[in-house]
Amino acid sequence: MNKKHLIIADPYPQTLERIFTKETLAKLKETADIIESHETHMSAQQFDELLPEAAAIIGQSAMPRERIEKAKKLKVIFNVEGNFFQNIDYPECFKRNIRVLNCGAVYALPVAEMALALAIDLSRGITWEHLRFRQGNERYILDGNQNSRLLSGSTVGLIGFGLLGKSLRSLLKPFRCKVKVFDPWLPESIIRDHECQPVNLDELLSTCSTIFILAGVTNENKGFLGKREFDLIQKGSNVLLMSRAAVVDFEEFVTQIESGRFKGATDVFPYEPFEEEHKIRKLDSIILSPHRAGGIPEAFTSIGDMILDDFGLMMRGLSPVRMQAAQPELIARFSSKPVG
Numbered sequence: 001m002n003k004k005h006l007i008i009a010d011p012y013p014q015t016l017e018r019i020f021t022k023e024t025l026a027k028l029k030e031t032a033d034i035i036e037s038h039e040t041h042m043s044a045q046q047f048d049e050l051l052p053e054a055a056a057i058i059g060q061s062a063m064p065r066e067r068i069e070k071a072k073k074l075k076v077i078f079n080v081e082g083n084f085f086q087n088i089d090y091p092e093c094f095k096r097n098i099r100v101l102n103c104g105a106v107y108a109l110p111v112a113e114m115a116l117a118l119a120i121d122l123s124r125g126i127t128w129e130h131l132r133f134r135q136g137n138e139r140y141i142l143d144g145n146q147n148s149r150l151l152s153g154s155t156v157g158l159i160g161f162g163l164l165g166k167s168l169r170s171l172l173k174p175f176r177c178k179v180k181v182f183d184p185w186l187p188e189s190i191i192r193d194h195e196c197q198p199v200n201l202d203e204l205l206s207t208c209s210t211i212f213i214l215a216g217v218t219n220e221n222k223g224f225l226g227k228r229e230f231d232l233i234q235k236g237s238n239v240l241l242m243s244r245a246a247v248v249d250f251e252e253f254v255t256q257i258e259s260g261r262f263k264g265a266t267d268v269f270p271y272e273p274f275e276e277e278h279k280i281r282k283l284d285s286i287i288l289s290p291h292r293a294g295g296i297p298e299a300f301t302s303i304g305d306m307i308l309d310d311f312g313l314m315m316r317g318l319s320p321v322r323m324q325a326a327q328p329e330l331i332a333r334f335s336s337k338p339v340g
Contacts, residue, residue, distance in 0.1 A: 181197065243268065
């Protein structure tokens with residue numbers, strides 16, 4: 001009988017029960033011994049004791065060079081939070097052919113669906129008119145539609161065109177929108193291949209009636225959407241913040257909504273839980289979602305499926321194909337913060 005590979009499971013803020021179905025976990029255990037942390041985090045002592053024999057790590061534990069040097073058999077780190085954190089010595093991993101893989105792809109379609117739903121809600125006032133009805137203050141037919149308009153056929157802007165942007169673009173196709181995209185990390189040909197128009201940021205902001213902010217946060221783009229940029233947006237537009245709050249000047253975003261320049265929706269906040277007394281909670285022209293767009297059960301169990309598939313491939317000497325791999329050219333630019 002072949003000796004099983006060792007996997008260290010330290011998946012906080014996830015749990016193995018959340019990201020694996022019983023069937024998927026059972027399949028993984030056919031080829032691997034999984035040693036799991038039963039606390040919020042595995043102790044450093046236990047983690048370090050296991051490292052010399054570990055073939056894989058499930059989690060986003062800190063991996064400085066001294067730990068990597070101990071991990072003589074390590075082939076892969078499965079990040080199951082969804083971001084490439086700067087708590088790993090990535091150059092040392094690249095040097096030693098240790099793959100660092102990310103599960104972010106599982107959230108793209110769920111977040112895109114939520115973004116589309118919120119855009120329709122903003123366009124048609126669904127949430128606000130529902131609340132009025134509950135209060136006995138409903139407005140019938142045209143009276144309740146003075147500020148409504150169709151998303152269909154409108155001009156839509158996507159700021160960022162990674163996995164999330166591409167997923168949203170697919171969902172928008174039946175609405176026959178003219179889609180403009182700003183993404184300085186992509187060649188224009190990729191954007192055109194998805195039947196979108198590549199534009200600069202100012203053109204997108206000034207010409208689109210619905211704007212989706214989908215960019216990940218890097219060292220270079222923190223707060224890149226501020227007062228100057230928001231002032232370019234057409235009055236009465238809808239602006240949806242769906243990726244990371246750090247890419248906007250969040251207080252200015254709130255101020256612009258409060259002033260009536262545009263209506264908004266956000267699924268993310270500068271820190272979470274967000275402060276109870278912040279004025280955003282009292283504004284009538286923004287829809288608030290407590291970072292729940294991507295974290296649905298189907299997305300979480302897809303992580304386990306990806307791990308099973310890619311672990312199986314790598315233990316056979318093949319390349320992973322399901323999860324996103326850290327890229328040497330880009331990894332140092334990412335700037336998301338771990339949870340907890």
